[in-house]
Amino acid sequence: MTNPSLLILPGDGIGPEVMAEVRKxxxxxxxxxxxxxxxxxxxxGGAAYDKHGVPLADETMxxxxxxxAVLLGAVGGPKYDDLDFSVKPERGLLRLRKEMDLYSNLRxxxxxxxxxxxxxxxxxxxxGLDIMIVRELTSGVYFGEPRGIFEEGxxxxxxxxxxxxxxxxxxxxxxxxxxAMKRNKRLCSMEKANVMESGILWREVVTRxxxxxxxxxxxxxxxxxxxxxxxxxPKQFDVIYTxxxxxxILSDCAAMLTGSLGMLPSASLGAxxxxxxxxxxxxxxxxxxxxxxxxxxxxxxxxxxxxxxALRYSFDMGAEADRVEAAVEKVLADGIRTGxxxxxxxxxxxxxxxxxxAVIAALNASL
Ligand code: NAD
Numbered sequence: 001m002t003n004p005s006l007l008i009l010p011g012d013g014i015g016p017e018v019m020a021e022v023r024k025x026x027x028x029x030x031x032x033x034x035x036x037x038x039x040x041x042x043x044x045g046g047a048a049y050d051k052h053g054v055p056l057a058d059e060t061m062x063x064x065x066x067x068x069a070v071l072l073g074a075v076g077g078p079k080y081d082d083l084d085f086s087v088k089p090e091r092g093l094l095r096l097r098k099e100m101d102l103y104s105n106l107r108x109x110x111x112x113x114x115x116x117x118x119x120x121x122x123x124x125x126x127x128g129l130d131i132m133i134v135r136e137l138t139s140g141v142y143f144g145e146p147r148g149i150f151e152e153g154x155x156x157x158x159x160x161x162x163x164x165x166x167x168x169x170x171x172x173x174x175x176x177x178x179x180a181m182k183r184n185k186r187l188c189s190m191e192k193a194n195v196m197e198s199g200i201l202w203r204e205v206v207t208r209x210x211x212x213x214x215x216x217x218x219x220x221x222x223x224x225x226x227x228x229x230x231x232x233x234p235k236q237f238d239v240i241y242t243x244x245x246x247x248x249i250l251s252d253c254a255a256m257l258t259g260s261l262g263m264l265p266s267a268s269l270g271a272x273x274x275x276x277x278x279x280x281x282x283x284x285x286x287x288x289x290x291x292x293x294x295x296x297x298x299x300x301x302x303x304x305x306x307x308x309x310a311l312r313y314s315f316d317m318g319a320e321a322d323r324v325e326a327a328v329e330k331v332l333a334d335g336i337r338t339g340x341x342x343x344x345x346x347x348x349x350x351x352x353x354x355x356x357x358a359v360i361a362a363l364n365a366s367l
Pocket of ligand 1: 090
């Protein structure tokens with residue numbers, strides 16, 4: 001078995017700051033679990049534009065195709081706002097997603113007990129929440145043709161097309177079922193089969209795929225009801241599988257149940273490679289936070305938890321992922337917080353590196 005390989009792309013703004021803390025965790029796992037990660041680092045976003053004139057160099061793209069997992073910090077910032085659309089920092093990230101064909105976007109919504117007060121919902125509704133939304137990422141209404149603004153009957157019409165092939169629905173469904181197998185073996189598929197043909201096909205295909213996963217309990221829900229249920233009783237869900245548009249909205253909605261942007265990891269997975277591991281990009285949900293960049297104020301937890309997802313989904317190191325997540329939970333329970341997780345005056349926030357060090361201390365204590 002070859003060593004697991006990881007390409008780190010810190011990016012812009014707070015990206016490099018939070019990634020420095022993830023590096024500590026990678027080293028810790030390497031030392032204490034006897035894993036020899038082959039870690040390489042490169043540029044993406046504005047940082048790549050500054051050096052190469054493009055937000056992702058071809059060599060970096062080739063490296064990303066070659067490794068087991070890519071871990072990205074964040075891209076963008078005001079310095080790059082006036083650049084041509086084709087070289088904006090975000091284009092680097094979009095190129096990675098497109099060329100790696102990452103069709104399955106995993107967004108966990110996990111509410112650590114210590115942060116339940118940060119949720120907009122009542123504590124007992126969100127405390128202990130742990131759900132995963134799998135959003136189809138490369139098709140659907142954001143990509144379907146025809147699209148555009150056209151003249152019709154003397155006025156303009158805006159057109160987008162919801163379009164899904166069986167293959168597209170099925171491959172995302174398989175990754176959702178695989179995930180459910182690694183979790184609590186419950187999957188809820190969300191569409192609007194009551195009013196959309198693409199929803200009818202979606203439901204049929206997911207039901208067919210379910211036959212290959214007899215241990216997983218499958219349910220179906222209309223996506224509008226799903227939105228309601230997510231804020232009414234979110235703990236009823238384990239894994240949710242839905243399309244690109246509904247997933248965009250539902251995952252943002254679910255994310256906010258948990259409190260802070262600084263805590264939210266994500267993964268985007270593609271087809272299995274020769275070694276059986278899926279193509280994978282892991283990144284925090286937050287952006288480059290230019291308002292606090294360079295000040296040591298960023299919360300590194302979202303990026304640390306993104307690495308934990310890499311351990312679980314790319315490296316089959318579920319126990320190690322649990323350990324990292326438990327360490328983050330312990331740090332929060334001990335009251336150590338970066339500024340984004342504090343709402344009381346007079347409490348001194350931890351810096352980015354103090355937070356990373358606290359996670360390392362919790363990992364050491366867990367041995
Ligand atoms: P943002 O996520 O960068 O910041 C929103 C707010 O949350 C800010 O007040 C910020 O300080 C705070 N915040 C975000 N992450 C934090 C963390 N880890 N710790 C503490 N506070 C945190 O979103 P934005 O301000 O809308 O965008 C800023 C830049 O980031 C833009 O250029 C945008 O295009 C880019 N962006 C990139 C990504 C990405 O790389 N995936 C995602 C979203 C936005």
